[in-house]
Amino acid sequence: MTQVLSPTPQDEVRWQAVLNRDASQDGQFYYGVRSTGIYCHPSCPSRRPRRENVRFFDDPQGAQVAGFRPCLRCRPGEVGARRRAVMHVQHLLDTVEPTPSLAQLAEAVGLSPFHLQRVFKAETGLSPKQYALARRGERVRRELREGASVTAALYAAGHASSRTLYDRSTDQLGMTPGRYRAGGAGETITFAVTGSVLGPMLVAATGRGLVAVRLGEAGVLEQELRAEYPRATLVQDAAALGGYIEALHGHLAGVRRDLPLASDAPGTDFQRRVWAALRSIPYGETRSYAQVAEMIGEPRAVRAVARACAANPLALVVPCHRVVRAGGDPGGYRWGTERKRRLLDHEQVTAAD
Incomplete structure (x- = not known):
């Protein structure tokens, strides 16, 4: 040696x-x-x-x-087995109906339910239940976009009844399926533009979660939101979004390192997988685009990962600023390279304290 x-x-x-x-x-x-x-x-x-x-x-x-x-x-010899177990569980959640319980999944891969929960979340950024709900929500969206009726969509996606489709604890649409199919018509989105250390910040949410967290110029931010949701009713109410705004300001101040805030932002299956991976990157650390592609099991999809980062609608909550180029250069950022540098510098200093 x-x-x-x-x-x-x-x-x-x-x-x-x-x-x-x-x-x-x-x-x-x-x-x-x-x-x-x-x-x-x-x-x-x-x-x-x-x-x-x-x-x-x-x-x-x-x-x-x-x-x-x-x-x-x-325990380095166990890493390969851990990844294989997580991939097998993902396959079961993607293909088996009704959705297997945590105990059934754990038995299938020879782990305890507690250990499987911890390993699965470490690898994917989601618990098995969250992963299953997200996949089911994606299937509903796909069916509705392709013109299926609400009833056909819910059964094709694996819902046992309409109750689970509309239930707030399981629904992944954030609005009724009929309204989603109609382009969000009739949906109410509450928004506010607040100041921050990075300049004006727009925060917008439905009753189930955030649809936008954006940085930029106050007037432009509101115009962009209205253009994106032309059929929705937009209500400006900072007080109603107080919990979200407080958490975001606390995060920017370094008081809160994690932002486990509910998301209701639309996205493709691939985008959601990328965004889930980004939320698993620890505070104060970075990953390259290639590394994120590896994290989601798509090592050749580096450019697609970069596009998903650029399309991220939830600044800070989905920390796309933590994805940099392979050589360490910060690279691009939807809300400006200078903001990205400031965020990275601040997180690295705070994490070292």
Whole structure:
């Protein structure tokens, strides 16, 4: 283990992943620490080693042959099995009707319900139930867009009855299916434009969740919202949105690092998968577009990921500012590159405190 090898460009990319504790690279490579004789996966929460003490390996076998033993904290040999379990659960949730219970899913992959819940959310950013509801909502939307009746859409999407389609605890449309099919006609959207450290910020929501959080010029922000929802009734009422606004300001101040706010923003299946992945990126950290593509299981869809980031309607709540170019350059941002730099700098400083 004392042999020192010259670093390669790939090694330097891997080292950055270790510094960022990049969970999307878990299972893609492993690193060994000469001073301890232990190997880990990139997201290991252990103290970061000195660069000169690190060696990289493509698989656990290579690390073990070189004399390293697995870390007891991150258990690197289990990462591949974890990903396979999550993918199998996703397949079951996508194809099996009625939707399997958490206990049934756990039994299918040989995990306890508690462990499956934790692993699934770590990999996808959603619990199995949230994932199943989101997928069912996407199927309803697709059926309605294609002209199906409400009754046909609800059964085609897997709803057992109209009650679950209209139930606030399970509905993923945020408005009645009839109104959605009619382009949102009759829906009420409450909005407000408030000041923030990043300038004017528009916040808009239906009764079930946020449809927009945008940064820019006050007059332009309102015009854009009206153009996007021309058939909806727009009501300006900052007091009604007080909870959302308070949470967003707290986040910008560094008081609240997480923003688990309800979302009612429309989007395609692919966009929603990208946005869910973005919400799993830890505060103060970044991922490249390629890494996000890996996170959603679409490694070749880097450009599509970039387009989904650009289409994100919920600034801060869906933190697309945490996605940067492979070389570390911040890249573009729907609400301006300077705002993106300020957000990243602020989060990194706050996270280090």
